[in-house]
Amino acid sequence: MSSRHVSAMIAGLAAALALAGAAMAAPVETSPRPKARPGGTEPAVQAVRVASTALPATVLRPLARPEGLATRATPVSANNPAFTRWIQGFRGRALGRGISARVFDAAFRNARYEPEVIAKDRNQTEFRTEIWDYLDNAAAPPRVDEGRKALRRHSRTLSRIEAAYGVEAKVVVAVWGLESRYGTRMGDYPMIDALATLAFDGRRGRFFEDQLVAALKILQSGDVRLRDFTGSWAGAMGHTQFIPTSYLAYAVDFTGDGRRDIWSDNPADALASTAAYLKRFGWRKGMPWGVEVKVPRGATVGGAKRMPSDWAKRGVVGMDGRAVRDFGAARIIQPAGPAGASFMVFANFDVIKRYNNADAYAIAVGHLSDRINGGPPIRSAWPRGYDPLSFDQKKELQRRLKRRGYGVEKIDGLIGPNTVDAIRAFQRDRGITPDGHPSQQVLRHLGGG
Numbered sequence: 001m002s003s004r005h006v007s008a009m010i011a012g013l014a015a016a017l018a019l020a021g022a023a024m025a026a027p028v029e030t031s032p033r034p035k036a037r038p039g040g041t042e043p044a045v046q047a048v049r050v051a052s053t054a055l056p057a058t059v060l061r062p063l064a065r066p067e068g069l070a071t072r073a074t075p076v077s078a079n080n081p082a083f084t085r086w087i088q089g090f091r092g093r094a095l096g097r098g099i100s101a102r103v104f105d106a107a108f109r110n111a112r113y114e115p116e117v118i119a120k121d122r123n124q125t126e127f128r129t130e131i132w133d134y135l136d137n138a139a140a141p142p143r144v145d146e147g148r149k150a151l152r153r154h155s156r157t158l159s160r161i162e163a164a165y166g167v168e169a170k171v172v173v174a175v176w177g178l179e180s181r182y183g184t185r186m187g188d189y190p191m192i193d194a195l196a197t198l199a200f201d202g203r204r205g206r207f208f209e210d211q212l213v214a215a216l217k218i219l220q221s222g223d224v225r226l227r228d229f230t231g232s233w234a235g236a237m238g239h240t241q242f243i244p245t246s247y248l249a250y251a252v253d254f255t256g257d258g259r260r261d262i263w264s265d266n267p268a269d270a271l272a273s274t275a276a277y278l279k280r281f282g283w284r285k286g287m288p289w290g291v292e293v294k295v296p297r298g299a300t301v302g303g304a305k306r307m308p309s310d311w312a313k314r315g316v317v318g319m320d321g322r323a324v325r326d327f328g329a330a331r332i333i334q335p336a337g338p339a340g341a342s343f344m345v346f347a348n349f350d351v352i353k354r355y356n357n358a359d360a361y362a363i364a365v366g367h368l369s370d371r372i373n374g375g376p377p378i379r380s381a382w383p384r385g386y387d388p389l390s391f392d393q394k395k396e397l398q399r400r401l402k403r404r405g406y407g408v409e410k411i412d413g414l415i416g417p418n419t420v421d422a423i424r425a426f427q428r429d430r431g432i433t434p435d436g437h438p439s440q441q442v443l444r445h446l447g448g449g
Contacts, residue, residue, distance in 0.1 A: 080113035086200045087111060090209070099216045107192050107219055107226060114197045117189065117233045121202050129415070131335045131360055132382035133438075137414045138178060138364035139371050141391050147177045147372040157268050161254065165275035166285040172271050172278075174369035175355065179241040183267055186239060187232035191215050195235050195244075211235050214244030223251075223259045230263070238262030239270035250277045274355075281354040282347065287327045289352060289366030290345035292319050292378060301332035301342075308344060316344065319379050335359055341380035386439035394438055400446040401426060 087108055094104050129137075137143075151158065151173050158169035173182075180186045195215055198208035215235070218224060231237035235244065239262055242251060251260040254272030262270035295301060296315035306314075308330055312323030316332060324330075330344045343363060352362040367378065389397060395413040402408040406422035415438045423442055424434040430445055 083113040097213050103220045117194050117197045120233045139368050144371045150182045161272045161275045165279040167275040167278045167283050170369040170373045174365045183239045188230050189233050191229045211244045239267045240274040252276050281351045283351045287348050289348045290343045293344045295342045305329040305331045339383040386437045397443050
């Protein structure tokens with residue numbers, strides 16, 4: 001799970017705070033209102049996430065004494081004196097917002113400033129990925145296969161969640177797959193350390209201080225123990241990466257054990273919380289997020305909303321050449337322009353964007369859900385400007401780069417910032433334009449050694 005989804009989310013924060021004091025961020029780094037993750041704008045899309053939020057959908061239970069919190073009168077961070085002074089000043093602000101002295105002092109007893117968190121925050125805007133690479137990664141064969149297995153493994157729980165909230169299981173699983181690779185990449189940063197570091201030294205201090213207060217409220221409620229309170233460097237937590245304010249507003253106790261445990265090996269609470277969130281923003285069961293369509297060459301689609309039957313009269317039809325069913329008013333989006341794939345998107349597309357306010361993210365969730373359900377890959381060609389590699393060839397590209405010492409960390413077939421940097425370094429060494437594209441040309445230049 002990537003941590004870039006934190007920048008765009010700030011785009012509606014003020015409105016969000018005005019709306020409910022705190023909302024749930026769509027899984028991941030975001031704030032109380034739907035935020036755009038570092039998802040960027042198309043066609044160049046930052047591989048980042050966005051969080052969102054809105055009015056609370058559940059009534060929070062009375063705060064309970066958190067488990068396992070020891071008390072210390074004075075919080076200390078031995079590794080950064082300035083950070084320690086900031087903590088001492090923050091203590092009064094936190095207590096003024098309802099945090100008990102006991103909870104605060106226990107939470108900050110061993111708090112540390114994390115330079116790595118700041119490095120990630122400041123570098124997150126450097127890597128940008130094109131829409132086709134982003135979608136290639138989002139619906140890569142392993143992610144699709146793992147999603148189908150997760151759907152089968154948790155079918156009983158997901159059926160109950162679908163019955164309770166009216167959100168299809170395949171969609172919930174797709175969000176899970178994109179946010180944490182089905183619970184395998186939830187992040188292991190101590191939440192208090194990460195959020196306090198960002199509040200003290202980050203680019204969005206006020207935003208992260210609000211998240212830190214919310215995190216302390218989560219501890220105070222007893223929903224999670226301090227030793228289990230972990231997540232991404234940017235404050236996203238659990239299987240579907242909620243930020244603290246969003247968690248407070250939307251997380252649910254689906255298992256009925258008295259805790260909204262989105263970190264547990266049992267993903268039920270996290271998956272139900274995601275469904276509850278989507279339902280809260282208007283998810284309509286039975287309506288697709290969107291469908292890939294053919295648009296006549298030279299046609300102007302603009303941002304108009306029309307019924308699919310009306311679009312068909314204008315030549316916009318499904319990939320099978322037939323009119324799309326009239327599920328509701330829809331608009332046409334072309335994330336890479338007319339030369340790339342086109343999608344007819346419905347109201348549920350915008351509901352997904354409440355979770356992460358980027359078209360690329362919503363397409364990725366929708367497309368992954370379709371693939372998990374047995375649907376086909378995107379059929380239209382993308383204007384890549386190079387001959388692309390298959391998934392297996394991408395893994396071979398990574399193997400060859402690593403063999404030559406170019407710093408590839410994982411042989412996983414996913415083209416992220418490390419692989420792009422490695423490609424560029426190799427291209428520079430060979431006197432090739434360092435575009436970073438995972439192309440057939442680069443694979444040939446790497447040879448078999």
